[in-house]
Amino acid sequence: MxxxxxxxxxxxxxxxxxxxxxxxxxxxxxxxxxxxxxxxxxxxxxxxxxxxxxxxxxxxxxxxxxxxxxxxxxxxCIIKDFPEHRLEFIKNLASEKKYQLILLSNTNELHIDLIKEKISFYEDFKNCFDVFYLSHEINLRKPNADIYQFVLAENNLTPETCLFIDDTEENTIEASKLGIHTWNINPKTEDIINLFNIKKELF
The missing domain is CATH 1.20.1160 (Paired amphipathic helix 2 (pah2 repeat))
Structure with missing residues (x-):
């Protein structure tokens, strides 16, 4: 589960x-x-x-x-828009309190500062998560195994009870080697709001 x-x-x-x-x-x-x-x-x-x-x-x-x-x-210039329907998705998920929610992102100070300027609801988004890990703040980076081991250890997690969603295949491959369930989402054809339909076999 x-x-x-x-x-x-x-x-x-x-x-x-x-x-x-x-x-x-x-x-x-x-x-x-x-x-x-x-x-x-x-x-x-x-x-x-x-x-x-x-x-x-x-x-x-x-x-x-x-x-x-x-x-x-x-x-x-890589940073684009943040569709609000995705914010609603994670806000609803957070309000249900059914799952522990963790964000794990490869990013950097310049990108986060820009996102804070561009996205008015950044803090609301951040507050949806139980833990919010940014690579430049924890000095670890995907797809290195140590970042996943860090998340598991810090939160006393069992890999088999975790689902990791990332658009970069090498990131999900490395996580799966540790026993973590993964979804290598295709941003061109899939949307995170359909998580529970696309990965329904896990829930």
Whole structure:
């Protein structure tokens, strides 16, 4: 029996535009793909291992013809809208008090600050959860196994009683290796509000 629901944030609740954001960045930087160093710095930033200032300085140092505004736009243009029907879904779920609700998101200070500015109901959303884990605040990042082990240990959870919903397949694969039930949601064809129909065999 599922007792705990663990949700990703981006492309589960708030819409992201990953493809266009990546294309914009590649065009802006005039590169074909991100270097290993760039990928590493992005991961460091998502784990809160470097500050926003250090993150921006890294890109300005590598692309001196660009401005800070160029970097900020490239990084933040991935963030889109947050449909209110999804807020209602999680609010209703929270009010029922039937499941423990946990948010587990790979994110960073710049994105969260932007979301707080853009989404007027961010605090209402956050308050729906029993626990709200952001990667840059806990210094852990999906899909590394240690982030799931951390969530399980911190909340005294049994993996078999948890369902983890994430749009990134590698994240759900790693969680499932620990015995956690998963739903690799497709944001183009599926919506979190249909959770109990799509995964009805678990409830």
């Amino acid at each position: 599922i007792k705990t629901l663990i949700f990703d944030f981006g492309d589960v609740f708030i819409n992201l535009d990953k493809e266009n954001a990546m294309n914009h960045a590649l065009s802006l930087f005039e590169i074909d793909s991100f270097s290993e160093e760039m990928v590493a710095f992005n991961c460091f930033y998502e784990q809160g291992l470097i500050s926003t200032e250090e993150f921006i300085d890294f890109y300005l140092g590598n692309f001196p013809d660009l401005t800070e505004d160029d970097i900020l736009y490239a990084w933040n």
